[in-house]
Amino acid sequence: MTGVLDGYSVPVALQDAQTDGRSAAAAAGTAVAERQRLVERWAERHGVDAAHRLAEAEDLADAVAKEITPENTLDTYAKSWRVWTRFCSCTGLPELEGSRGALVAFVTWMLREGQQDGTGYAASSASTHLAAAVVGLRERGCAVSRDDQAAARKALDGLAVRLLQEGERRGRGQAAAAEVPDLYRVVRACPDTLAGARDKALILTGFHYASRAQDPAGLLAGDVTLTPRGLVISVLTGKTKHSVREAKINYQSDLEICPVEAWKAYRARLAGEAPPRWSEPTAPAFVGVDRHGNVTGGMVPDSVTRAVKRISVRAGVSIAWTGHSLRIGLATTGRRKGKEAVAIADQGGWARHSRSMNGYFQRVDGWEDNATAGLT
Structure with a gap:
C-alpha cells in the first residue's frame, strides 16, 4: 500500500515485546476469579444462600444473552476476533490489552495490510472489525475505555479520508437497487x-x-x-x-x-x-x-x-x-x-x-x- 501508511511501522520495542502468556483459557480463568470475588462480596452483604442465587441469576443472564444474540452477529464477532489475533501475532502485541495505542495500531494495520492476501481493508470493514474486537476484548475481561476506542475510531476516519485524497477506492460500494x-x-x-x-x-x-x-x-x-x-x-x-x-x-x-x-x-x-x-x-x-x-x-x-x-x-x-x-x-x-x-x-x-x-x-x-x- 502506498501513501499515508507507507512510513508506519510498529515500534521496535513493541515488535520485540513478548506476549504476557495469557491465552483464551487464562482469560476464562480470570473471568471465573472475578465472578468468585463478586460472589464473596454478595455473601458478605446478603449471606451465602442469597449469593449463590445471585450467581445462578448471573449464569442465566449470560445464557440468555448468548441465546438471543443473532447468529450472524456471533459470526461477525468470531471473524473480527480472528482478525485481531492475526494483528497481535504480526505485531507482537498481547491479545488481551486494548490500550489506545494498540487500537490505533490495529486500525492502521487493517487499512495497510490487514487482509489475508496482504492488502488493506475498506474503511467500513475495518470499522466493523474494530467494534467487534472491542466486544471480544471486554468479553475476555479486558477493560477498554470509551476514550481509547474513540481515539482509534478518530484515527480510522482520518486515515480513510487520507486514502481517498490519495485516490484509493476500496470496497464494493452500495448494492444496486432492484427496479x-x-x-x-x-x-x-x-x-x-x-x-x-x-x-x-x-x-x-x-x-x-x-x-x-x-x-x-x-x-x-x-x-x-x-x-x-x-x-x-x-x-x-x-x-x-x-x-x-x-x-x-x-x-x-x-x-x-x-x-x-x-x-x-x-x-x-x-x-x-x-x-x-x-x-x-x-x-x-x-x-x-x-x-x-x-x-x-x-x-x-x-x-x-x-x-x-x-x-x-x-x-x-x-x-x-x-x-x-x-x-x-x-x-x-x-x-x-x-x-x-x-x-x-x-x-x-x-x-x-x-x-x-x-x-x-x-x-x-x-x-x-x-x-x-x-x-x-
Whole structure:
C-alpha cells in the first residue's frame, strides 16, 4: 500500500515485546476469579444462600444473552476476533490489552495490510472489525475505555479520508437497487419449472417487503398468510426491539409481476411436484431445488444471496444484484412513488429515522431535488 501508511511501522520495542502468556483459557480463568470475588462480596452483604442465587441469576443472564444474540452477529464477532489475533501475532502485541495505542495500531494495520492476501481493508470493514474486537476484548475481561476506542475510531476516519485524497477506492460500494423494470426482466427469464416459480416468488415478495437475505431464509410456510387483499408475511427480526413485523403485500394491478399471484403459483406447483411434507405450515417457505426438480431443503441466507445474484444475471440486469438489492429497491421505488417515509420504514422494518433508509432515499432525492434538474 502506498501513501499515508507507507512510513508506519510498529515500534521496535513493541515488535520485540513478548506476549504476557495469557491465552483464551487464562482469560476464562480470570473471568471465573472475578465472578468468585463478586460472589464473596454478595455473601458478605446478603449471606451465602442469597449469593449463590445471585450467581445462578448471573449464569442465566449470560445464557440468555448468548441465546438471543443473532447468529450472524456471533459470526461477525468470531471473524473480527480472528482478525485481531492475526494483528497481535504480526505485531507482537498481547491479545488481551486494548490500550489506545494498540487500537490505533490495529486500525492502521487493517487499512495497510490487514487482509489475508496482504492488502488493506475498506474503511467500513475495518470499522466493523474494530467494534467487534472491542466486544471480544471486554468479553475476555479486558477493560477498554470509551476514550481509547474513540481515539482509534478518530484515527480510522482520518486515515480513510487520507486514502481517498490519495485516490484509493476500496470496497464494493452500495448494492444496486432492484427496479420495477428489472422485475419484468426477472419474471420473463424464469423457466417454467418449480425452481423458476420459486425464483419469481422469492424476488417479487422480497422486493415488496424489503427483504434482507436472511428474511426469506427464516420464513416458514405458516409465516405467509393469504388474505382477500394480499399477503401478510410475519418476518422475524433481531435488529429492532420487535421480534416480528407483519409486512402486508397488496395485490398489484399488473398480474405479471404481482407478488401475491407469484406466491400462489409457487405454492401450487410445490404441492403438485414435491412430497407433501414440503407444503406443511412448519416447512420452509422457500426451498432449494436441484437441477432435476427435487427439493433439497430450506434455503439459508447464503443460498438466498446466491439465488438473487444468479436470477438477476440470468435476466440480464445491468448491475448484478446482491442480497440487499431487493431491500434498497423497495425504499427507492417507494420514495419515487411518493410514499411516506413512515410507511416505507414500517414495511421494511427500519427505524423511522434510520440513517441507512435515508441514505437510500438520497439515491432518489439526489436526482429529483438536484439543483441542476430542469434548468434548461
